Amino acid sequence: MIRVRFAPSPTGFLHVGGARTALYNYFYAKHYGGKFILRIEDTDIARSTRESEQMVLDSLLWLGITWDEGPDVGGQYGPYRQTERINIYKEYAKKLMDTGAAYEVYASAEEIKVLHENLMNAGKAPHYSKEMFKVYDTPERRDDFEKKGIKPAIFFNMPRKEYSFNDGIKGEIKFKKGSLGDFAILRSNGFPTYNFAVVIDDMLMKITDIIRGDDHVSNTLKQLAIYEAFDAEIPNFAHASTILGPDGKKLSKRHGATSIEDFKMKGFLPEALDNFLALLGWSHPEGKDIMSISDMIDNFSIDRMNSSPAIFDETRAKWINGHFIREESIDRITELSIPYIVDSGLMTYSQAESNLKWLKKAVDSVRKGVLTISEIPEKLKVYFDEVEPSLIDCSDEKSREIAVCLKNMTEMMENMDAWNPKEIIDLVKKALKVNKPDRKGFYSCLRKVLTDQDEGPELVDIIFLLGRTKVMNRIDKAAGKL
RNA sequence: GCCCUCAUCGUCUAGGGGUCUAGGACACUGGCCUUUCACGCCGGCGACCGGGGUUCAAAUCCCCGUGAGGGCGCCA
Numbered sequence: 001m002i003r004v005r006f007a008p009s010p011t012g013f014l015h016v017g018g019a020r021t022a023l024y025n026y027f028y029a030k031h032y033g034g035k036f037i038l039r040i041e042d043t044d045i046a047r048s049t050r051e052s053e054q055m056v057l058d059s060l061l062w063l064g065i066t067w068d069e070g071p072d073v074g075g076q077y078g079p080y081r082q083t084e085r086i087n088i089y090k091e092y093a094k095k096l097m098d099t100g101a102a103y104e105v106y107a108s109a110e111e112i113k114v115l116h117e118n119l120m121n122a123g124k125a126p127h128y129s130k131e132m133f134k135v136y137d138t139p140e141r142r143d144d145f146e147k148k149g150i151k152p153a154i155f156f157n158m159p160r161k162e163y164s165f166n167d168g169i170k171g172e173i174k175f176k177k178g179s180l181g182d183f184a185i186l187r188s189n190g191f192p193t194y195n196f197a198v199v200i201d202d203m204l205m206k207i208t209d210i211i212r213g214d215d216h217v218s219n220t221l222k223q224l225a226i227y228e229a230f231d232a233e234i235p236n237f238a239h240a241s242t243i244l245g246p247d248g249k250k251l252s253k254r255h256g257a258t259s260i261e262d263f264k265m266k267g268f269l270p271e272a273l274d275n276f277l278a279l280l281g282w283s284h285p286e287g288k289d290i291m292s293i294s295d296m297i298d299n300f301s302i303d304r305m306n307s308s309p310a311i312f313d314e315t316r317a318k319w320i321n322g323h324f325i326r327e328e329s330i331d332r333i334t335e336l337s338i339p340y341i342v343d344s345g346l347m348t349y350s351q352a353e354s355n356l357k358w359l360k361k362a363v364d365s366v367r368k369g370v371l372t373i374s375e376i377p378e379k380l381k382v383y384f385d386e387v388e389p390s391l392i393d394c395s396d397e398k399s400r401e402i403a404v405c406l407k408n409m410t411e412m413m414e415n416m417d418a419w420n421p422k423e424i425i426d427l428v429k430k431a432l433k434v435n436k437p438d439r440k441g442f443y444s445c446l447r448k449v450l451t452d453q454d455e456g457p458e459l460v461d462i463i464f465l466l467g468r469t470k471v472m473n474r475i476d477k478a479a480g481k482l
Numbered sequence: 483g484c485c486c487u488c489a490u491c492g493u494c495u496a497g498g499g500g501u502c503u504a505g506g507a508c509a510c511u512g513g514c515c516u517u518u519c520a521c522g523c524c525g526g527c528g529a530c531c532g533g534g535g536u537u538c539a540a541a542u543c544c545c546c547g548u549g550a551g552g553g554c555g556c557c558a
Binding site: 007008009011041043044046047105107108109112113116119120122123124125126127153154155167170173174175176178179180181183184185186187188189191193194195197198213214215216217218219220221222239241242244246248249250276279280281283287288289290306307308309310311312313315316317318319320322326366368369370428439440441442443444446447453454455456457458459 | 483485489490494495496506507508517519520550552556557558
């Protein structure tokens with residue numbers, strides 16, 4: 001049974017990079033009929049909050065990602081929040097101490113920092129060893145620690161040997177002997193460090209495959225050594241490339257929208273964002289650009305993942321989003337656009353509710369020209385704005401003909417029985433036949449008269465949705481007495 | 483300083499020794515369709531980081547260089 005996990009730190013919004021990792025894990029689990037585990041890595045107590053955790057969960061759910069085991073749904077390998085697993089880490093750190101694979105360090109965090117700086121300044125690799133810490137391990141210090149109730153940190157005795165693993169994306173990765181020194185696994189506050197907690201959890205939660213960002217490639221060395229110390233089976237690793245900003249630097253807040261929440265608010269559809277994110281480092285075997293979630297699940301494989309970093313291009317994301325907006329059911333697009341419409345002041349929720357049928361048609365008439373849901377209200381304005389058309393200048397024959405034709409149209413309109421797009425088309429065509437004005441001129445004049453704009457939805461839609469009274473009034477005003 | 487990774491059009495990518503005068507998509511651009519814009523359709527522009535090898539043959543394999551990213555934290 002394939003078991004994968006997504007392990008976010010609840011220190012803020014879920015970012016696109018994390019979301020993409022979650023997506024890959026989700027696709028992988030679904031593709032192989034495995035389990036997707038959600039684990040919260042909240043050992044950085046200073047930055048972790050329950051609010052952030054909830055935001056991350058909400059974003060995941062919004063993207064359509066669900067989990068089989070997690071802090072909210074439980075599971076047989078819980079708890080799924082690292083702060084609730086402290087005793088487990090202590091227990092396993094103890095095991096390592098018993099075998100000599102780990103040891104206590106009586107130096108303070110500050111002293112270690114100094115040690116680090118000194119090594120760096122001397123042009124040496126900042127690698128610690130048991131020997132280096134020995135000077136701090138005096139009976140006086142032990143007494144002192146005891147008196148103050150401080151616990152020593154626990155460091156892992158890193159074997160000075162070569163390590164390697166086969167990465168599903170990058171191939172074989174080798175670490176030379178002595179690439180790393182000893183490192184902390186348990187802090188003096190009793191909390192585990194990242195690299196230790198990850199391994200213990202993945203081991204105990206029986207994770208078989210780890211798909212994560214390639215900023216963890218180097219960390220794998222530490223993790224490999226810990227697995228080895230426990231004589232545990234090493235999972236398969238696959239390190240996905242980093243997502244970069246348009247300037248080629250690692251994507252961060254200064255690049256603008258980077259959280260899933262941002263994109264949700266900008267009017268992206270979750271499946272469009274999924275599609276876009278998935279394509280940032282993975283490609284469909286048939287080279288498809290637009291695909292459904294089930295298509296991605298069916299065709300997902302680690303072989304098709306790309307090892308080079310990808311730049312986040314919002315233009316492309318919007319293009320995909322526009323595609324989904326055009327293809328989705330009008331019911332859903334309308335539903336999604338209502339909050340934006342209300343926000344823009346065009347309608348209230350209750351107005352939207354009672355005019356839903358009309359609204360759907362209006363939204364449908366503008367969706368083609370839109371890339372995000374948030375652009376819809378702006379396009380919808382033509383149906384709400386009060387227009388005071390000015391008198392058509394009939395000084396030349398051409399314009400006069402157009403004005404006459406418009407006038408004829410209103411007269412015919414008065415006698416129309418049914419008010420629907422089909423009848424409107426017929427009526428316009430009929431009116432055009434009477435005195436045959438310049439067609440192109442007629443249409444653009446009609447648009448100008450009705451909306452005071454040069455572009456917008458199709459004219460039939462505008463006439464139909466504006467309604468007979470408004471259309472007739474506006475034409476009357478523009479055509480004048482003649 | 484040490485270690486690891488990456489490198490194909492502006493962007494996302496396909497391609498992993500001959501099928502590559504390098505394919506697709508976004509963007510840009512020309513045209514068609516259309517009442518305008520958009521959508522759609524048809525075209526155009528546009529790339530194998532540099533240098534050495536290996537080979538009959540290199541975008542593809544190897545080495546060096548360069549550039550970029552990451553790690554070497556009692557951050558994750």
